[in-house]
Amino acid sequence: EPEVTQTPSHQVTQMGQEVILRCVPISNHLYFYWYRQILGQKVEFLVSFYNNEISEKSEIFDDQFSVERPDGSNFTLKIRSTKLEDSAMYFCASLASGPDTQYFGPGTRLTVL
Amino acid sequence: QKEVEQDPGPLSVPEGAIVSLNCTYSNSAFQYFMWYRQYSRKGPELLMYTYSSGNKEDGRFTAQVDKSSKYISLFIRDSQPSDSATYLCAISNNAGNMLTFGGGTRLMVKP
Numbered sequence: 001e002p003e004v005t006q007t008p009s010h011q012v013t014q015m016g017q018e019v020i021l022r023c024v025p026i027s028n029h030l031y032f033y034w035y036r037q038i039l040g041q042k043v044e045f046l047v048s049f050y051n052n053e054i055s056e057k058s059e060i061f062d063d064q065f066s067v068e069r070p071d072g073s074n075f076t077l078k079i080r081s082t083k084l085e086d087s088a089m090y091f092c093a094s095l096a097s098g099p100d101t102q103y104f105g106p107g108t109r110l111t112v113l
Numbered sequence: 114q115k116e117v118e119q120d121p122g123p124l125s126v127p128e129g130a131i132v133s134l135n136c137t138y139s140n141s142a143f144q145y146f147m148w149y150r151q152y153s154r155k156g157p158e159l160l161m162y163t164y165s166s167g168n169k170e171d172g173r174f175t176a177q178v179d180k181s182s183k184y185i186s187l188f189i190r191d192s193q194p195s196d197s198a199t200y201l202c203a204i205s206n207n208a209g210n211m212l213t214f215g216g217g218t219r220l221m222v223k224p
Contacts, residue, residue: 004156031209043157043201045211056211091156095209101147102212104156 002026004105006092012111016081021108023075023092031095032075033102034067036060036088043091049075082112116140117204119215128224132189136202136215139183143213145205146178148187150198151217157201161187192222 005024013019025032034046048056049067066078075094079086089109093102119136126132134148145164149157161176163169163185169176175188185204189196199219203212 033211035212042216043203043212043214045213048209048211050209055209058211089154093212097209100208101145101159101162103159104149106156107154109154 004092004094004103006090006105006108008108009106010109010111012113013082015084015112019079019082019110021077021079021090021092021110023077023105024073025075025092025094026096026103027073029094029096029103031055031097031102032067032069033093033095034077035091035093035104037091037107038085038088046077046090079110082110084112086110087112116213117202117215119202120218121216123219123221125221125223126192128192128194128222130192130222132187132192132196132220132222134187134189134200134202134218134220136185136204137183138185138204138213140204140206141180141183142206143183143204145208146176146185147203147205147212148174148176149201149203149214151201152198157203160200189220192220194222194224196220197222 032049037043047061089107092105095102148161166180173190177186199217201217202215
């Protein structure tokens with residue numbers, strides 16, 4: 001069964017460093033998303049991406065964040081200058097189209113020291 | 114008022130019990146209702162997906178949506194220890210739009 005994959009599974013970085021989280025969505029899907037979950041808290045929406053542009057973003061997704069689909073398979077989330085409060089699980093999700101729902105990857109655990 | 118509210122639990126039941134998990138929401142524009150299961154430090158796994166009101170059944174799982182009360186439910190019949198996880202409701206106002214999640218209910222099924 002097709003699935004969303006994410007790499008790395010765990011990323012440790014120093015405050016102020018840039019990180020790139022990678023996702024490979026399900027191959028025929030058209031909509032792509034990033035969510036995050038701080039330990040013990042709700043899953044929160046960050047951004048959605050369709051037709052090579054951001055379609056929706058939350059207040060969390062400020063200028064420090066960017067997304068890119070550099071080729072036909074990868075979808076990346078970049079955090080330019082990480083803060084301690086960016087420590088969280090980051091989930092990528094994808095959706096085919098129409099009345100369907102989002103399928104999530106296993107997540108990348110980001111630890112900012 | 115929070116957009117989506119969910120009792121955090123934990124909910125502890127014996128094996129074989131019927132489990133009822135619930136969420137309430139505030140925005141009547143929501144049309145798409147999902148239930149995800151999440152094991153510790155893993156990604157949400159889709160269980161059930163319902164559009165608008167009504168019931169949907171899949172094996173031991175039944176999802177109900179009552180839009181007039183802004184209330185959604187997930188029932189698990191013949192619960193198993195492997196059902197022990199956190200159950201997340203997620204809601205959207207349109208296909209393709211962002212999901213708004215509840216905080217999750219932690220379920221423990223004891224053998």
